[in-house]
Amino acid sequence: MTAITSTRLSDGRELIYFDDPGTNAARAAGPADQRGLPPRGEPGEVRFDALTDEWVAVAAHRQARTHLPPADQCPICPTTPSNPSEIPAADYDVVVFENRFPSLGPALGPVPENAAWGTKGPAYGRCEVVSFTPEHTGSFSTLSETRSRTVIEAWAQRTEALSSLAGIKQVFPFENRGADIGVTLHHPHGQIYAYPYVTPRAGVLGSAAQRYYEKHDGRETLTGSLLKAERQDGSRMVMEGENFSAYVPFAARWPLEIHLVPHRHVPDLAALSGEEKDELAHVYLDLLKRLDALYPTPTPYISAWHQAPLVPELRASGYLHLQLTSPRRAADKLKYLAGSEAAMGAFINDTTPESVAERLRATVPAPATAAAEAAPSQGVPA
Numbered sequence: 001m002t003a004i005t006s007t008r009l010s011d012g013r014e015l016i017y018f019d020d021p022g023t024n025a026a027r028a029a030g031p032a033d034q035r036g037l038p039p040r041g042e043p044g045e046v047r048f049d050a051l052t053d054e055w056v057a058v059a060a061h062r063q064a065r066t067h068l069p070p071a072d073q074c075p076i077c078p079t080t081p082s083n084p085s086e087i088p089a090a091d092y093d094v095v096v097f098e099n100r101f102p103s104l105g106p107a108l109g110p111v112p113e114n115a116a117w118g119t120k121g122p123a124y125g126r127c128e129v130v131s132f133t134p135e136h137t138g139s140f141s142t143l144s145e146t147r148s149r150t151v152i153e154a155w156a157q158r159t160e161a162l163s164s165l166a167g168i169k170q171v172f173p174f175e176n177r178g179a180d181i182g183v184t185l186h187h188p189h190g191q192i193y194a195y196p197y198v199t200p201r202a203g204v205l206g207s208a209a210q211r212y213y214e215k216h217d218g219r220e221t222l223t224g225s226l227l228k229a230e231r232q233d234g235s236r237m238v239m240e241g242e243n244f245s246a247y248v249p250f251a252a253r254w255p256l257e258i259h260l261v262p263h264r265h266v267p268d269l270a271a272l273s274g275e276e277k278d279e280l281a282h283v284y285l286d287l288l289k290r291l292d293a294l295y296p297t298p299t300p301y302i303s304a305w306h307q308a309p310l311v312p313e314l315r316a317s318g319y320l321h322l323q324l325t326s327p328r329r330a331a332d333k334l335k336y337l338a339g340s341e342a343a344m345g346a347f348i349n350d351t352t353p354e355s356v357a358e359r360l361r362a363t364v365p366a367p368a369t370a371a372a373e374a375a376p377s378q379g380v381p382a
Contacts, residue, residue, distance in 0.1 A: 011037035013098035044123040048115035065101035102127035141288035149281035160270040162194040178300025206314035213317035223319035248357040253347035255329035260322040267308035289365030
C-alpha cells in the first residue's frame with residue numbers, strides 16, 4: 001500500500017509524501033524545512049464577469065513565480081546543500097505540496113452571492129503541486145507502472161481531501177507538459193486546483209450531462225452513452241481494457257485529442273476501486289507513450305481530469321474522464337487558437353478523428369529515454 005506522510009514547510013504550507021509500496025516512509029519524510037520562509041500572503045481576488053456570468057481570478061503576485069530555472073536550482077528536486085528546495089527530503093517517490101505562488105488560496109471560503117458587475121472577493125481555494133519523481137528529467141510516460149500507480153493514489157487522496165474543504169466546488173487534477181504548452185518548470189510534475197466555483201468548461205459539460213441524465217430518468221449518463229457509442233462504432237477507438245477504454249472523440253477539437261473513460265460510472269478519482277486504479281496506471285502510461293511515439297520529439301500536451309463538480313445539481317450526472325489534448329498537428333507545426341477559436345469558441349480541427357485514432361492504434365509505444373524527454377519540442381507556429 002502507498003504510505004502517506006504529511007508535514008509542514010517553514011511558511012506553514014502542507015507537504016505530503018506518497019511512497020511507493022515497500023518504501024521506508026520514515027526515510028521519505030526526511031528533515032524539516034530549514035529555509036525560514038516568510039509568512040504566506042493574503043489571497044488574490046476573484047472578479048465577476050457580468051458579460052459571461054463567469055468568475056476570473058486576478059493573481060498579480062504570480063508574476064514573481066519561478067520560471068524555467070536551471071536544473072541545479074529546480075525547486076521540486078530533492079533538497080541538497082546547494083539547493084534548499086521546496087522538498088526538504090534528500091529523496092522521495094511522489095510529493096504533493098501547496099503552491100508557493102497560488103492562483104487560489106490559501107484562505108478558504110465561498111465566492112460572493114448575487115454577483116453582478118463590480119462584484120469581487122478573495123480568491124479562496126487551494127492550489128497544489130504534484131511532483132511525480134525526484135528525477136529532474138523525463139516525464140510521466142517514463143515512470144514505472146508502480147510509480148504511476150502511486151501518483152494515481154495521490155490524485156485520489158487529494159481529490160477526497162480537497163473536496164471536503166469549506167467552499168470548494170470543483171477539484172481539478174491536471175498536467176501541462178512541454179514548453180509549447182507554457183510550463184514554468186521542466187521537472188515532471190502536475191497540479192491540482194480546488195476552485196470555490198464551478199469553472200466555465202465544467203459548467204458546460206455538467207449542464208449537458210445533467211440534461212441527458214434527467215431526460216433518461218437517471219438511468220443513463222451522457223459520458224457513458226458516448227463511450228458505448230464509440231465502442232460500438234470502433235473507428236475512433238484507441239484501446240479497450242477491462243475497466244477503461246480510450247478513444248478519439250467523434251467531434252474532436254484538437255489535432256490530437258484522446259478521452260480515457262472508466263467503464264463504471266464514478267464521479268471522481270477517489271471513487272475508483274483498487275482494481276480500477278491498477279489498470280489505470282497501465283493504460284494511462286500506454287496512452288502517453290503512444291502520443292510521444294507519433295513524432296521524433298516529445299509531444300506537448302494538457303492532461304485534464306474532469307471530475308463531477310461538488311454541487312448537487314451536477315454531481316449525480318457527473319462522470320470521471322480524462323481529456324488528453326495536444327496542439328501539435330504535424331512534426332513541425334502547432335495549432336494556435338486564433339480568431340474563430342479564441343474569440344468565438346468555434347473550433348476548426350486540422351485533422352480527422354478517425355485518422356488520428358488509426359495512427360495511435362498503429363503506434364508501438366516504446367519506452368522513452370530521459371535524454372529524449374529532456375530535448376526541446378520542435379513545434380513551430382503554423
